[in-house]
Amino acid sequence: MVDVNAQIDAVTRTLRTEEIDGEPTRIQTIAQDYPADIADVWDATTTADRIARWFLPVTGDLRLGGRYQLIGNAGGEILACSPPADGSAEYRITWEFGGGVTWVTVRLTSIGQDSTRFTLEHSARVADVPEQLWETYGPGATGVGWDQAVLGLALHFGTQDSAISPEEGQAWALSDEGAAFTRAAADRWAEAHIADGAEPATAARTADATFAFYTGRTVED
Template identity: 45%
Template sequence: MKDARTQIDAVRRTVGRRALDTGEASVVTISRSYPTTVDDLWDACTDPERIPRWFLPVTGELRVGGRYQLEGNAGGEILTCDPPHSFTATWEFAGATSWIEVGIAADAHGGARLELAHIAHADGDFWEQYGPGAVGIGWEGGFLGLALYLESGSAVDPAEFQQWATSPEGVRFHTASGNGWYDADVASGTDAEQARARADRTIAFYTGT
């Protein structure tokens, strides 16, 4: 496993707002480049045989209008798909519905860049308590798994990854990720004291402290 700092520095994080027909939503966006082609990165993110090698097993119909289910996690409906550039889907978990927008493009260094926006209603206690890091840290772990898979060519072992997540290096990774989302939260206009409090709650959840 590469050191946490290298992985943290590879990621760009932003937090914003968007008006939806159903009300205002928060937009948590994460992106990073990978040393591969656009076509290969698209395939790694959409092929049901490759997704479990770095993320979670997935079942369902991976087509527009089809429904998917990630093992032990979210499911939803695929809304749009423009291979090999983008797709959108609902993200349905624990009785709540949010949305994801995934984009892939060539970067300036000969690789490919993945950008994921997670869009959720900004009202409610959960956002106030935990802020953008609640989903941001989780997605950052997924982006790390993808990096390990693409760079090594070998599937990430879930048990080994979970063991690493609770190790000192894993705790440093989640802490640094949470602090990165704190910075993005403040940059979006959130009061620094409020952003710090909810980042600390989220870091404590992910690190078991």
């Protein structure tokens, strides 16, 4: 059993819009601390066998300049890779899915001998995201997916008194407990949306649409 409230509260979510190379860009950030040293978290997030244990199976050449492919999901190129040194580490990849290209940066920061902060930034140029998609779902469309990923990593590192394999994750997401998790994550992304300037009614509407998309349930269910 997943402690939904504890997991939701353990995660930090932000959304900001800024210009990058002259292009308005939305940057979603999600972060969580894990009870493991930075070398262990780096290994869990950069090696194929461990990525498959908490996220998705991945193939490809997982090194600088190589290409990766998450089975049934995104693929892309590894643009930068800085292994742990002096308490920090980072890699940057393209996130190529459905004909579009966005960018993901993962940063690790040692916050103690056996604790590491995992921070993921997902950047997308405003012009590259279909306007109707953003107006319908807002940041929750990708944000809830990243919430599921950091939950998987939390389970991997034992921060929850539970175990759900990636293969079991889809069924869990459609359970009552999984739906409660999705509802809470969508609402937190709505809060980030408002902090970035969205009207509260708009953020609430997109959160409802995101919840329905991920669970097949309506607000009334």
